[in-house]
Amino acid sequence: MFQKLILSIVVLLISTNSFAQSKSLLSEEELSEAKVYTNIDKALKKAAEVYILDLSSQGIDKLPKTITRFRNLQKLILTDNQLTEFPPELARMKKLQTIYVDSNQIETLYLNTSDSRSFQNLENLYVGFNPLKAIPENVKNIDLMMVSLAGCKYLDINRVFTSLASINTLEQLDLSYLNLDTIPWEVVNLYGLTTLDLSANPAMEWDTSIAFLSQSKSIEEIILKHNKLVEISESFKKFKNLQVLDLSYNDKLSLRQVLDVTKGIEQLNSLNLSHCEIRELPKSIGEQKKLWDLYLQHNRLTRVPIELGNLEELENINLSYNDISELPEEFGSLQSLEKIYISNNPLEFLPKDMESLNDLKYIELPKESLSKDIKKSLKKMWPYAKIKYVENNIDE
Numbered sequence: 001m002f003q004k005l006i007l008s009i010v011v012l013l014i015s016t017n018s019f020a021q022s023k024s025l026l027s028e029e030e031l032s033e034a035k036v037y038t039n040i041d042k043a044l045k046k047a048a049e050v051y052i053l054d055l056s057s058q059g060i061d062k063l064p065k066t067i068t069r070f071r072n073l074q075k076l077i078l079t080d081n082q083l084t085e086f087p088p089e090l091a092r093m094k095k096l097q098t099i100y101v102d103s104n105q106i107e108t109l110y111l112n113t114s115d116s117r118s119f120q121n122l123e124n125l126y127v128g129f130n131p132l133k134a135i136p137e138n139v140k141n142i143d144l145m146m147v148s149l150a151g152c153k154y155l156d157i158n159r160v161f162t163s164l165a166s167i168n169t170l171e172q173l174d175l176s177y178l179n180l181d182t183i184p185w186e187v188v189n190l191y192g193l194t195t196l197d198l199s200a201n202p203a204m205e206w207d208t209s210i211a212f213l214s215q216s217k218s219i220e221e222i223i224l225k226h227n228k229l230v231e232i233s234e235s236f237k238k239f240k241n242l243q244v245l246d247l248s249y250n251d252k253l254s255l256r257q258v259l260d261v262t263k264g265i266e267q268l269n270s271l272n273l274s275h276c277e278i279r280e281l282p283k284s285i286g287e288q289k290k291l292w293d294l295y296l297q298h299n300r301l302t303r304v305p306i307e308l309g310n311l312e313e314l315e316n317i318n319l320s321y322n323d324i325s326e327l328p329e330e331f332g333s334l335q336s337l338e339k340i341y342i343s344n345n346p347l348e349f350l351p352k353d354m355e356s357l358n359d360l361k362y363i364e365l366p367k368e369s370l371s372k373d374i375k376k377s378l379k380k381m382w383p384y385a386k387i388k389y390v391e392n393n394i395d396e
Contacts, residue, residue: 025074053077076100096122133155192218207234234261263288277300280301343367
């Protein structure tokens, strides 16, 4: 009887331990609140509690085998080190979701997928800015959702897509800083692809490439930062599901031409024109009536046209880091606004009509230029909104 009792207790302990080890992954929200460990020796003392390990810029040329002790690790950051190979130990870390090995010295990406349990939960792989020459075909055995190849200039991009096109789960692809002049035709065959980053490819033949990309029925977001764009292709109007367009850091843009094109993009709801040296918003900004998000921070605006008040669906606007001293009364017509960012402007007052913005949840304002009386009145104007006053910083 006593032996049976002992046996039952042992079985129970083993079961409990197995359950603890197999507990589910932290959600994105839980992970965002988890502690980030940056010292591997200190982290090893609490190995079971480590979900995020950031070992970036520590001169690491080889990972210690003790890395496998972090059985609950979901995010590993090894950016900017001296690694020459992809750490083979990572294949055995079943809970890893995100791996950053960008900005190292990795020439060959060896991914051991011989065991069906290898990279069991891996979704996001950042291998950019390495002297990679190829992507292994067995990458298709991993259910990746995001791959970054940014800055891998030695890659034969057409051969790469032989491997990437086989990843049925792929949703996000970063092809920035690759000196591309055309889009590989296989991109359109990535039927689940929603986000494509083509930033810093200024030699791209854009009219041809965008016309080709517009055949995709899945793409929802295109990022085109740092491309020295002057105009954008009329073919953008052919996209059926494009919702987000990021044109930031293109300081030669013909804004009137851009707005003429974007108003014709059927599903577009987010437009980023930050860091574009914009001095004046044309009246046609009022024709972008489907926008939910408009980013105009870090420009040279001195005024906001009254036509902006026509954007009745706008929920979020960022006008910070400009030279705006007043907002038009029509700003109060933006009844859907939930977030306003207008810090780092010489703003001295807000129009009274803005008190009708009943959905406002958050607003960032300049700390220095608004008087104490105005600040008090704003508390009464928006009793349920979070009001944050930001000190002026030099716009870099």
